[in-house]
Amino acid sequence: MPFLTSYETILALEQGRERPSISNPVQHPPAPVPPTRVQDATDTYPDAFNSTYPQPVIKYLLERGKPAAIHxxxxRAYPPLCHPDTCKTxxxxxxxxxxxxxDERILWILGPAAVGKxxxxxxxxxxxKRARRLGASFFFSRPNHLDNPDWVIPTIIYQLVTRNREYKCIVTQCLVDDILILDKNHSTQFRELIIEPFCILMTQYxxxxxxxxxxILDGLDKCKDKEAQCEFIDLINSHSWQVPLRWMICSRPNWLLMTVLSNPDFMVTCxxxxxxxxxxxxxxxxxxxxEVKFDKIWQxxxxxxxxxxxxGYQWWRIAFIASGHLSFAxxxxxxxxxKEYDDPDGQLKACMTFLKGGRTVGPISxxxxxxxxYCQVLSDVPANILSTTMRILGLVIIDRHGLNSAxxxxxxLxxxxxxxxxxxxxxxxxxxxxxxxESNTTPLHTYHASFSDFLKDSNCSGQFYLDWEAAKYDFALQCLHWFESNGKT
Known part of the structure; x- marks a missing residue:
């Protein structure tokens, strides 16, 4: 791709002026003709890096991206963080x-809901970031409406242009050449605004x-377009070997992404x-x-x-029920x-009542x-098959040790x-x-007991409440059919 257009055009864009018209050229002092091969972006475009000028390129990227998704x-004033002594390995x-x-350019961290990804x-x-090795981040979130796939690439590019001024110059050039490039498909944006500019950096700078x-792409499974989830993975996998970028992806194991992970060719680079x-x-x-947080509350x-x-018995009760579920804890x-209640002992007692299966005092669980x-997860189940899903969940909860396989x-059923x-x-x-x-050897089971408790409590699950009496009736009826079909009485 040709890298250089006019020196004046780049300056015009960087200084917030209109692109010069051929029929009515802008009057300006004579400027030196830029070299045909750029040796140093700072020398070629000195004003592009002058902070006193407006930066329309960055503003344009901000408008098309979503800075709220950056780490x-x-x-994200109070984001989840690992305690210094947790997840160390x-x-x-x-x-x-x-x-x-x-050679592995992609790292995929996989885990169930709310496990601490x-x-x-x-x-x-x-x-x-402290090591100056962070290129960009995008944290998907459905509750915060950060789930539009069209925001991902502009947000990544925005962060990269603020970290590398040569890259900024190249991207500016691309936008001068084609101001509508961010209206094109994800593949074109990814290739022309990330991969090709980095290839230029590798050869010229x-x-x-x-x-x-x-x-970092966190919560990729929360991207509202499931096809876009796979498209991003395919784009990253197809081009990751070309440029000095590493990609860390965190997601729940939804079925589409698991299909990608099962591809042996993909696992070569991941x-x-x-x-x-x-x-x-x-x-x-x-x-x-x-231990740490209880001590902090006590202090x-x-x-x-x-x-x-x-x-001690209350501490161990909570630890036992948490059973490794960091978000539960x-x-x-x-x-x-x-701090709104300002009564840790009263809240602890309410919590213990809740964990024993009773109701808490107050409106909030x-x-x-x-x-x-959990409501968000179940809301993804298509309405035309939700009743079947609830039947399966009822069986999983009732018959925990009876049937031997999925x-x-x-x-x-x-x-x-x-x-x-x-x-x-x-x-x-x-x-x-x-x-x-492997479905002939091991039955389905929930990752954590809190999901079963959620389903059985109408105050928590609302429209996804599992009618316990109906589930037990269905189980008993299916037992009769099962024994009849297997010749048992």
Missing amino acids: DSSA LRGRVVQWGMGDG SAVAQTVAEEF PHTVQEPLLI RCEELSICDEEVQQDAQRLL KYRDRLPVDWPP SFILRFIGD PLHTLDDL NDQARF GLNQVTFRRALQNLHSVVYVLPIE
């Missing part, structure tokens, strides 16, 4: 990968790209890390988080709390330490944030495999769904 945006592997020179992504973003930059609540270190992290209210607060701690997340569970899997395709973040080739 250090004011919209995983974060260490991420840093080693991101700072190293291995965003906290890891946020912490890594801050660590890499190699000193500016000696170390790879990290780009490294996968799984964040599981069953992992021993994650369970220890949850306990460590409880704040030490004038009214006993030295042994909270009582965080939500409980946030409820107990809520200790896990209301987790409830919102295939048996499908047959028990009288469902063929196509219907059974379609009903589950949006639940991979809350229900452990085995690959089809």
